[in-house]
Amino acid sequence: MRRIKSLVIATAMAIALTLLSCDKDQVTIPVEESSLVVEKDVLSKITSLHFNPNGIKKVMINDIDGTQKAMYLVEDDIMLSKSQIMDMGLHGGIQNKQYRTNNLVTSTNVIRVVGYTGNNQYGLSATAQTGLQYAVNNYNNENLSIRFILSFGTSWRANDILVYVDNSINPDPNRSAGIAGFPSNGYPFTRVRINNGANLTQTNQQLEHLLAHEIGHCIGLRHTDWNTRKTCGENSNEGVSNNGLVYIPGTAGPGGDPNSIMNACYPANTDGEWSNLDRVALNYLY
Template identity: 35%
Template sequence: MPMFQKMFKGAAVLVVSGSALLAGCGTDMQADTQGEHEEIISNLVEAGFPADDIMVADGQVYVGRDAHVTLDASREMLQTDPHTQEQYRTTNLVSSSISRICIVPNAAFSNNSTLMSALDRAIANYNALGLSFTMQRGGSGCSATISARTMSGAGGSAGFPSGGRPYGIINIGTGTASYGVAVVEHVITHELGHCVGLRHSDYYNRSISCGGAATNEGSAGVGAIHIPNTPTTATRGGSLMNSCFGSSETGNFKSSDVTALQTLY
């Protein structure tokens, strides 16, 4: 079964070309942005991330193909122990004051029927668990909002909670739709998992789900804290939060994912 990154390596190739164009534009704002990106990338490499696992897309730096890293987070990484092997959650979580998280698709997302069907199924995945928060598509009475947007290619990207609020954006590749609703549901549910504080279950060895060389994402400046009553080691197909996914995903949580979320929330 073919395995796919949450954000495809093909996107990284595109980004390298885009970065070269950006560097040649010459405005002060673009130069400042380029300098910040270079420092983040330098910090990530120093913290032990392979260069080919780092990419710049839409003006943001990502590691692990789908985790947004800010400049401050990259600096904090240099002050942490890169050999920490525990897992699953970030240090920051969603506050108990957040009772309703609204997922708001933009126009491009709304116009894709497969993505919209998958989003509804992903929201239902979370609402079935009886967590301290519920999710809904659009609407009012929101304690927090996550914008659902499209990007090119397949896979997705998101970030981690900050200030007690979930990360505010998920990006889902329109190319993912070609694998069917269940696979898109898997990717959306996965990215929403990052938004509420879940790390990759195989963050310490991405080859478990992705194949290839063993790659450790490290603490990524956001923590890698084991959640009680969940496995400390990952297996291929053992968690929806594995780094890579296949073309036959069901889109449903595994038992360890349910335990992790119900323990946290």
């Protein structure tokens, strides 16, 4: 695997460039400001589920299929609809260890992933396509009970995971970003969006890491360092809920796993490969 050499201009910039985050900016689609206020019932439900209520955003998403819908951005890179939030329940209590969502893929054992290649602003670069291939291979190499089938093109089915470029999630070309969501009704979340900062400037291995991470959210995995976000140079707690803080036996727990693909941020020299504990988690769940 090739390593990335960063040009150190100043100490502050060096620190910034060592971490590539799946943090997002608010989608900037012109709508009335009042329509983007997080409703009291949604905020109350999110708080009751022990998610971190700070920084929750309601955003209007222009989907690749031309539709527009309101979604809620929770804990930086998870998109939830209002129905998903309101239908959640706090099952089994709260545990303070490494966790997954309570919603997993149970309605199918074959997951189709489509890398969008349209000749427009949504199309994946050749490097991103390679990174996606690597990411899907890493899942299939684990011989899980779910199997991923990858294709590239401009058509997809209702329950496919469509991977494409959406620069509105973070229009800064110098900053990598990706976004996904949680499973529902037994099927994976169906959209993985990356911005052009990732699509055009990241390496195969960085995109392999980013896309494996976002697909991990689609099948029910949460950030390994949820309780500190220390891989992002932070000391903050994302909050917990039945949809996330369910301990995966044999994994790191609160101490975290510095090499996990599912950490909130990753180093520029990532090789994009699972850590040993990532493999434990995947093979336990699937």
